[in-house]
Every structure is written in C-alpha cells, then in structure tokens.
Amino acid sequence: MKVILHIGAHRTGTMSFQSYIRRHSKELRDDGLGFWGPMRTHNGLFAGVQPTPGFGRTAARRARGRILLNLKKAQAQGVETLFVSDENMMGSVRMNLRKSRLYPDIGERLARYIWAFDQRIDKIVLSVRALDHFWASSLAHGVGQRHAVPDAARCLGIARQPRTWRDVVSDVSCAAPLAQIEVTPFEMSADRPDLMLMAATGHAAPRDAAPEWLNRAPTAAQLRDVLAERGEDIDAVPDTDRRWNPFDTNARAALREAYADDMHWLISGANGLATLTEELDQTRAGKTPPHGPYKRGLGHDIEERRMAQPG
Template sequence: MDVILHLGAHRAGATTFQTYLRGAEPQLAGQGVGVWGPWRTRKGLLHGLMDPTRRSGDALRAQGRVRLATTASAARGVATLMVSDEDMLGTPRGCVRAGALYPDAGARLRRVAAGFDGVTRAVIQIRSPEMWWASTLAHLVARGLPLPEPERIEAFSTSQRGWRQVISDIAVALPRATLLVTPFERFVTRPDRLLRQVSGLLYTPPVPPTGIWAHRAPPLEDLRQVLALRGDDPALLPAGPGRWMPFGPEQSARLRERYADDLFWLRAGADGLARLTEDPEAGQGRFNWPPAPQRKGHSHDRQKGRLAGTC
C-alpha cells in the first residue's frame, strides 16, 4: 500500500484540501484510495507520534496503533492511503513562539514516519511568507493570542528560516519518499488538481460548482471586534476593511525576496531533494525535476550550501 503524507502547510489551503477529500471519500474509495484527515488523525490515531513522549513505551504503542490501522485499511482494499494533517509539521503557535517556520518539522516527521511501513510520497503546499505570517497571526489573534509587538514582527521578517530549510528537513526525515512542493497561489482553488498531481489518479472527483475555500483568516473588522470583546483597544489595528497586514513595506519586501529565492532554488532542482510543480492544469503539469537522482539522508547536512539542522 502506498502512503502519501499531505503536510499542509497551515494557512496554505490545507483545510480546503481536507474539505474536498472528505466530500470525495466515497468516489475515492471506489478507486482504492483511503483518506485519513484531521477528523481521524486528531482523535487519538496519531497521538504520541508527533510530539516527544514523556513515558517509556508511548512511542511504541503509538506506532503499533498506526500500523494496525494501516493493516486494516489494506485489508479493505485500500491501495493508496492519503494522510492529511498539517500538524505533522508543527503548530502555528509553535512557529510564533520560535519566530520561524516549523522549527521542529524534521523531528516530528521522523516520529510520524516510524508509524508507517514506509512513506511513498509527501506533499507540502507553500505560501509567500508575508501572507503566511499575516494569515497565521490573524488566525491566532482571533483565538486569544495577544497582538505581537513591533519587535516580534521585525523578527519574523528577518528570520533566516524559509521554506527551503523546511523542505530540506522534510527530505532528511523522509529519505525514501518522493517530495512534491506546490505553491498555494496556484492550487488553492483547485484541490482536485492538487490531488491529481499528488496521487497520480487519472480521474479525481470535481470540486463543487460553488468552489471550496475553507478556514480563511478573519478580516480586520472581525479582529477589531475580537479585541474589543476581550478588553483590548481595537485602534491597535488599522482602520477600514480587508486583510490585516502586520508588516511594513520593507518587511514585506524582505519576506517576498526570501520566497523568490526559495522558488528559484526549487525551480533549479532543489539539490535533488524535492520536485516543484506550479501548473494545476490537468495533464499539463510543469514539473521541475532534480538534475539527477541523489541519495537523501543525513549526509545532506554536510553538503556545501546546506543549512545544517534546519516546516
């Protein structure tokens, strides 16, 4: 049975993709595709795999639980298992605390991979960092996070950890898996075509006529109301409607430049670690293949240009 890990990321169309997968489950089952989304993974199935365990034996029990579930799926005729949970990379609050993108992605994914008898493919959808941080902060402020101080915003914009480092960590954690990277900006409205690129299916169930775009960040109007309800000053946020953008022009430009560098690296082959596809059109995927197959593993930490110890 092939195992495909959809890693998100958060605030990059993950909930939209999961909403699509859940609605398409019956049709996908007819093609031998099983789906584990957050509705299953977060009800105890992956408990003890993603975070470090404190008690001896917890990790082994978690691995055994997942392997029993995969065995049961295979017995039901599932040939391809799609596991979609962006928490495999980390959490938005963890990123904010660290001031960086998914600092523990590699360690978390190594623990997750131990629960499966091999991971065939993994996919991550990335997003321009100034938009990712803006969406993440809006999402968390609406759930109780204090408005970040200007110094914190500046630290986010100067972090040296970009998607390149996250992707490198994933590749090291999943050395035998094919790693696919897609841009949020190209695929967010077409989860069906994202599934086609990830799974290789010739037919994927269509998106509903009204489309899907789930779990959008709250706009400024909603955030000001949240601040007022909890006793904070709504005037701390900009006036008017629309999206909250916490970064100034120079900070946004800095983050966009980092994203452009990451995309350049991916288009150039990503050092053999990953494959980028930017074209969601069915049958017209514009792939950027690595220049030559390379063995992935911890040896990549020692390669020239590789950031050691870096979703």
C-alpha cells in the same frame, strides 16, 4: 499499497482541502484512494507518536502498532493509495509564532511519524505559501486566538529571520530520505483541490462546482471586534474591511524576496531534494480534463497567483 503524507503547511487551505476529500470520499474510494484526515488522526490514531508529558516510549510503540494495524486493514480493504492529510504533523501555528520561526522542530516531529509508519512512506506533499501572506495569516489567526497584536519590531524580526521554506524542505528530506517530496504552491492550488489531489496521487478526482474556503484568517474589522470584546485597544489594527497585514513595506519586501529565492531554488531542482508542482492543469489530468480559466473571487488573492509565476 502506496502511502502519501500531506503534511500541510497551515494557512494554505488544508482544512478546505480535507473537507473536499471527505465530501467525495465514496467516489475516491471506488477508485482505490483511501483517506485519513484529522477526524481520524486526531481521534486517537496518532496519539503517542509525539512525546507527551507523563507518557514514555510505550505510548510511541503503541501508536506505531496502531498505525501499522490500520495500514494492514486499509490494504485488505482494497486501498491502492492511502492519502494521509494532517497539517499538525509539521507542528503548529502557535509554535511558529512563539519561536518566530518557520516550523523549527519539523525534522524531529516528522522523523517520529516516519518511524511510526515503519518507513512505508512513498511521498510527502508539502504546500507552501508566499511568506508575507503566510505570516500575515498566521498572525491574524493568532490574534483571533488571544495572542497579542504584534508590534513593528516583532514583525521586522519575523521578516528578517533566516528560516524559509527551503529550510523546511531540507529538514523534511533529512527526516524522510526514502520518500519523494513534492512541493505545491498555495497560490495555484487554493481554488482547485481536485487538481491538487490528482497531482499528489495520480488518481482522478471530481471537481466541485463552488470551492469552499474554511478557516480563513479574520479580516481587520473582525480582529477589531475581537479586541473590543477583550477590552484591548482596537486601534492596534487599522479600521478597514480588508485582510490585515501587519508588515510594513520593508518587511513585506524582505519576505517576498525570501519567497522568490525559495521558488528559484525549487524550480532549479532543490538540490535533488524535492519536486515543485509548477502547473497543476498539466499534471496527470487522469479522467478529469482541465476546467476553464481562472475566475476572480473564488477564494484567494490574485496578487498571490501573480507572485507564484516564475519570472
């Protein structure tokens, strides 16, 4: 049985992607594809993998035994490929915001999961997103979860911090040296979960007539409502119905340049550490042929799609 970990990242449509797989779980299961998502991994399956105050190595060993037992059951049930999707394996948006760093502890976290799976990981799938949009979405999500509105100095600090997706990929490779690492840009996969799943697993996947978009970052207008309910200054966020981006022109330029460098590194082979999925429509189409041209309004910013095209 082949085991694939889809580890996120957050703010790259992971919840929508997982919802898509759940809706089509029977069809996928009939094709030999099993799925463990957050509804299962957060329901005790992964409990103890990461250190928790008051619980020691015994909890980690029990978690490992529980995971291996479930792997054995899945294989006995005829699962050919097990797809495990849980973005919290990488860490959390809260930790990113607290440290103003991109998944600073992903290496240690992922190494614990690799141990818990007894090194039986064939592939790790990582979704990445243009850094200015990733951080803007993360900050908007944070403000919606009662974080303070970041000032210009903090935004500039985030833009200038040196850690990018290249560092994340390198840490993943160190934690899982035996696994294939595949990187898929959010900009090309946001409205085609079927193609992303096929690219990741090689299994045919049904297409949704109308892709959904869950857990979107709140708009500026929605954030102003949140601030008003908390009794805070609503003018800390501009009065507009558009998506909120707290970064000024210089900060956005720095983040976009860093992302362009990441894409160049990935396109150039990532020093042999990872493979970039550049064209989903041309990747292992399986039983489902590509469907039509891209249409605006199906869930992501067209500017992000343009940024994903190698120049």
